[in-house]
Structures are given as structure tokens and as C-alpha cells.
Amino acid sequence: MSQHITDTTQLKCDKGTSPTPLTVTSQSFMSIDGKLQATEEDKQPNTNIKPFGMCSVLRSSCTPAPIKWDNTSDFKIEDKKELLDSSTCQCSVGGQISVVKSAQNFVEE
Template structure:
């Protein structure tokens, strides 16, 4: 079962050297475990997605340039599709942004 992305979920770029947390700003009321739920609109460089260390394409700081989230949920928050742990976002520089680890914590029964 897919997990929904929430604020502080760790993201990685396959062209960057270090992960960075997602910052949710696209909506302010839907929460999971007290953290805002991410939508396809959480793709602003340096606001939602911070640099990923060094970029192997640019050979300099890996400043993300997100285009569009793919593999989103069929469900929406105020007309914006929810992000899942299987969601990816293409960067216009050439990398692919994906989830390192969901910030949701589950208790096994």
C-alpha cells in the first residue's frame, strides 16, 4: 500500500549527492501524524525542494529545477493531486527526484 508524502519526507535526486527534506506549502489543513500532506504543487525550487548537494550534470551546487510530479494519487486536496512514496519529479537539468524514505511512521501489529 502506498504511503502519502508529508512535510519533512526525505527526497533524493539521482544526479545529486545528498538527500533533502520536502517542505509542504501547497495546502494548510490536511495532515497525517500532525504533518502537512504534500501535493503535486509542492515543487518550487528552494521553497519545497532544497538543493541536493553537488550536481553530477552541472558539476556545481545541485539546485533543483522541478518540472512536474508523476505517479501521483487519484485523490486530490483542493484540486491538487496528493503525492505518494512512488511519486517522482523530473528536473529540467536532467535528474529525477524521488523519495528516500517516507516520513510516516507505522506501527506493526
């Protein structure tokens, strides 16, 4: 089952060389384990999503150019859909941004 993601969740781009943490700025009151929950509006380059090292498409710095998050939750925070660990975001340069590892501490049962 998909899990909601939060601030500092590691993201990767399939055309970049290194992961980067997500910075949540789209809302300020819904949190899990003290970390703000991410929404589909957390897609601003260099604000929410930092560069991914070198880009194999551009052969230069992998500055993200996110278009829109897909595979989001049906649940909304202030009319913005929550992001899940299965959410992906297409980059206008050609890569796909996805979750490497959630920042949450999941309890195994």
C-alpha cells in the same frame, strides 16, 4: 501499497549527492501524524525542494529545477493531487527526484 507523504519527507535526486527534506506549502489543513500532506504543487525550487548537494550533470550545486510530479494519487486536496512515496519528479537539468523515506511513522502489522 503506496503511502501518502508529508512535510519533512526526505527526497533525493539521482544526480545529486545528498538528500533534502520536502517542505509542504501547497495546503494547510490536511495532515497525517501532525504533518501536512504533500501535493503535486509542492515543487518550487528552494521553497519546497532544497538543493541536493553537488549535481553530477552541472558539476556545481544541485539546485532543483522540478518540472512536474508523476505517479501521484487520484485523491485530491483542493484540486491538487496528493504525492505518494512512489511519486517522482523530473528535473529539467536531467535528474529524477524521488522519495528516500517517508516522514510518517508506519505501524507494522
